[in-house]
Amino acid sequence: MSVKSNQKNISIDLETNSFTIITYAGKAKSLAMQAISIAKEGQGYQLPFSVLFMHAEDQLNSSQMIIEISKEFINLYKFIEFKNN
Template sequence: MKDLELKSFEIISNVGTARSCYIEAISYAKKFDFKMAENLINDGIEAFNSGHKAHAGLIQMEANHEEFPFSLILMHAEDQLMSAEGFKIIANEFIDVYKRMKENDLK
């Protein structure tokens, strides 16, 4: 149980960082600072991948017939994982829109 909780918090921490990076990237894109936005997206991807790796490890353990009790913490971690992935998609779309605005000088 302890290992499951630790892995769950590892997921939550990493994907929370990723989601924050994605949101901050939108703020920089809004100011037309696309270099900083890109850096934040890349930082977010790195953090997300760490959380995803921890999640994949749990899936592999279960595939090896290790049983886990129901855990609200793990459910929350998976919810945060999916939320962060959605924010990445939205952030990239916003960045693209701000780039187009800048190209067309629409401020």
């Protein structure tokens, strides 16, 4: 399998996963806004806590950080290669 083929497969997975994250993030924002509205009206509303969800959030944030660091490393390696040639 060529690199180009691998990159195409990765792009498809990233697109699917991106839409999944967008869907869940939108739902979470809607529920949070609903909780604010209920609280404003003086009604109690308990938001559920999930260790699994907290872990998922941590993994997402870590992935975002690693992606940014990877971009920096790629640029650094390109710069080093350019300077050496």
